[in-house]
Amino acid sequence: MIRKLSVLMLSGMMIVLLAACNTTTYKHNYTFSGEGDVWSAEYVQKATEKFIDKKGERPDYETSQQSTFELKYKGEQTDLDKINSFKYSFKGTSGGGSNTLEDAKGVRKSELKSERSGSGAFEHEDSIIKVVVEWDGQKDEFELKVRK
Template structure:
């Protein structure tokens, strides 16, 4: 019995030493990648190892931009994916959030007669819309909507997001594309 415990102890010590060397190499590669990365990262990955489990985390950070004659929009998307497992079973979890910012390109005075605004977006995995009524003239020309999900489908970096804007008898549609493409 002593021999088994001694062997297990030696294996644990040797495994721990090997992990430090691997982490050193991984950390060196990660540092090089971080130094070469732009301010807005597209995808980043990190790995952690625990007893009999291994997980990999991927961060997604995309900005989709586009405009029409009267409007411009930015769809900011951030997501985290975690893949894990213990050799027998693979696990996956994710969480994400987005902010759609819509901006009128003209002056605020041009919107002073606006009574209704409706805007919508559509991706391959989701869609949303927002309606606003203005009994008084709007005080800003920037409009936002946002949302989030857990363990849902995720927006891809090659996504084309369709935006539609209606205001007081006018309507414009346009597409948003990943600004890093």
């Protein structure tokens, strides 16, 4: 009898806790892509946004995101070995990144990729990410968008 009463009380407390707190989660998983004359790029983002509504208290808001930016050379990969100065940058509404190689004596494929994760702002589906690539006195500029 005491065991049944304990289970019943525990179940009742769980229902009260669930009713007092409501969580809504939105996912913002997008792949932005685009290309210029010589380079192409892809920005893959996996983001979540949580709204936690606690009855009688101020609601909480949490975000988390992981993203990968990858730049690709459209020509012969052996041409990357001949690059001496190289710089790229990308910028969206939530931030961006860059990489500069001086006296590079070639560019390795691993230097064309950037990863980040954390909390805070993230790109939305209608965002545009601007990419600028400069190497050995040349420049390529283009935009990344979500392809629908």
